[in-house]
Amino acid sequence: MANHVFVERPRYTCASGGAVATVTALPGGIPILHAAQGCAGNFAWTQNGAAGLQVGGYCGSLTVPSSNIQEREVVFGGVERLHEQIGHTLKIMDGELFVVLTSCVTEVIGDDVAPVIAEYREQGIPITFAETAGFKGNAYVGYDLVLQSLFRDVLQRGIPTVKRNVNLWGIPPYQDVFWRGNLSELRRLLEKLGLTVNSFFTAEDTVESIRHAASAELNIVVSETYGLEAAKAFQEIHGVPFLSLPLPIGPSATEPFLTKVGEALALESAVVESVIASERRSFYHTLGPLTDCYNDFDLQRYAIVVGDGNYAPALTRFLADDLGWLPELVVITDPHDDDKQTLLQARVAASPTGLTPQLVFESDGSQIIEHFRRRWPSDPQQKYKNAFNPAFVVGSSLERELAATLGAGHLSVSYPVANRAILDRGYTGYRGGLRLIEDLIGQIIAGR
């Protein structure tokens, strides 16, 4: 099991890094780091290596304004430097939304940034802040903290509810390397239900739609682990309830997703059913021609799934429920409290196939092989044995060595994704399910 004295090759950066990535994904979003000079570069290099070749955004990478505090500020305080930095940022940078993000150093030295931000807000500047010291948590926490700040400071308060307006989140930009595609497909499906969707981070979203987000009837969080503190804050501040659902990948998961959204909004069930029917028809119409080769090449696989709290259960259920593969071991690599662990366990166990893959919470990739050997003991001397093959590892790019050890195929989906270029590919919904089948089988037959 996971040790608690270190994390091996953490599959995320810190709260500040997650926050910077989140702000750079907002329309016209400009992060202002209140940090030592290296944090921005660390995040840029991290994205370079881990985010499917996506670095930056409108104002990301080394373009991010940063107070670059030094030893002098550590001794005397960094508020004055921050003040100067914000003032000049507003003169140079062209942004629609500015978010000051604090860091380890500025929080340890106790810089009080709230009054500084309040001063600019009083002048009508679209600016907020989040306290995102790295020691407060990982990139998922940073994502949640930025959303909380938006909900607190950027969203207009007291505006009337507009029927069929919804907000959608739960997919952290860059930390989910497929964030654009994943959000777009879910937007498309929700719009097909007749909803108006604000999803914060797609090319269709605007600062204006974000400001009016409190008009929503419902907040849909496609995660059972990420963005939930923000959902609670939203409800508290603006009175909008939220629905937390698993990340839906493929028809078997997307159908209950749409049904639950329909129920929560009291949509006519006939509308929801017809959307589901047309999407399902299109999915299977498209999948059909694969069937000859799927059978001829014997493309069913045993599987090990490694990923974060969103992906690991969602991918496992897709492989089992839609593709008919055999997941044996599921590894969740980021930290979750006991309640969340129980919830995620239930998701994995609920497959209608009756398959019961083992779920472990393990941060250290090198230990996965040990979990596997306990799960599937093997005697190399045996003449006839039910070996773990043909097999496939769906994980991050750090699972390449594991896949090679097992002689299994491999696809990087969960962070880090070092060996794929991702632009707007996504795996959610119906179309995402098709993309995932293409990518999995593409890996298996690459040498054909």
Added chain:
Amino acid sequence: MSFFDQKEPPRREERLGACIAMNDTVHNLAKKKSCLHDDGERAFNQGSICLLLPALAILNSIPDSVVLIHGANGCGSSSHSQNANTRSGSFQRTGTGKDALWLSTGLNETDVISGGELKLAPAIREADQRYRPKTIFVVSTCVPGIIGDDIDGVIAEVQPDVSARIVPIHCQGFKTKIWATAYDAVYHGIGRTLLDEPDDAAPEAAQGDAQDAALEAPTGAPQATVQTASPENDQPNRTVNLMNISSMGRVDELELERLLKAIGLDVNFFPVFASPDGMFRMTKAALSISTCPTHDDYILKHLHEKYGVPYQLKHMPIGIENTNQWIRDIAAFFGVSDQAEQLIAREEQELQAALAEFKPLFAGKTVFVSAGEFRALVTAQLLTELGFTVSGIRSFHHDEFAEEEYKKLARQSKDDYVVNIANVQPFEEANLLQKLKPDLFLGHTNGNMTAAKLGIATHVIYNTGLSYVGYKGAYELARRLYRQLRNPAYNANLAKHLRLPYQTEWYQSNPFQYIKTRGGSLHG
């Protein structure tokens, strides 16, 4: 007392008077001594990197090692990018591509209050037991630096129970704005911990004793031709240390090895991808050779002072004339100048003939260069040799090692041009490029985006997968630039459809408006 007797290396601001904020011209800089420069600060900053990142780039490459980053969970996530280099670099050297192995103590809010030392000792022990490495690099970051964790104390306490050698590396990012201090931090750890010969070292490695050959001033080439004989076999020691802190990939190492072999030398590369157990071999060499003075002066001086290994700390073998000079100085030290001249003549003739195909396209085109100081300046010299006209240079910092390089550039160009010292700061770059409109831009990794979105043809000035060094590097760079210039449509399209995040007025302002001089006033 030596710097190496201290727990931490000094900051380069103090040791070398290095600076990061300056606006000058090449002809001016050619006349100034670096100690006379007026370093400034910026009243507006963009983020850059800290010494932790280049330090990890080196440490992640070292085989049989674990890099234990003592800090919050994000410090060290840059390793995800460095891992690509570790995988390809280990594949090129050993036939097996392996992931780097980095760990984080993941300090949380409780640790910040109660101290991180409690976590560090068990982390070192667990890392030793689980991975059985030869070396554990314990890398300290900002938070332990502020809350006062004594990592050297913890290491001293646990070392007796741990079979790996534990090497402390101090990387508190807020302490220095000169990230080249990273090289000192890594060399400091290696110098203090890994240079003693292990008891079970392979005997063939121990060739030649420490030398006491005469040494010129640090920036001068060693002139001594005195050779001390190896006590075992009376053969002169012809093994040299070639320092590579990850600014070169294997392809560049092979080019330099080829050239040095041609004048009869054997080459060992340190410290990237070098076995921790073999690091002591750098104390046995006949000469230490720098491939970039900015990188290597700290360890080369130490190797000389403590082990008597003379060194060459001048010229970077990027550019034709620079490569010639680099070889000449080494050859003079070993008394093989005639061989070197023959080699140089042969190489130059072949190279010039091969470059003829590309030069017509380059002639008269303007180029802007941005990178670490030495890299930027020598690449500008190479580009001039290829027929480009340099229209501006940005260097990440400035220190004394580059004085000679500005002189070379000033001799190459009768027209003066801007030199901007900046720890990246793309806002100044965007402004400058918009005014200068060069035909081509060469920037560091993560440093080409600004020029690309302005529609300028771009090429990366440093990438460990590509060839830059020596004669082969000159040819390969020319070949790549030829390719970029033949079709810069990717960037041209970006410029039509994307914009940089700066206000229109900014482009009309003085690009150096936010540089404060020591007096505290902003430029007008």
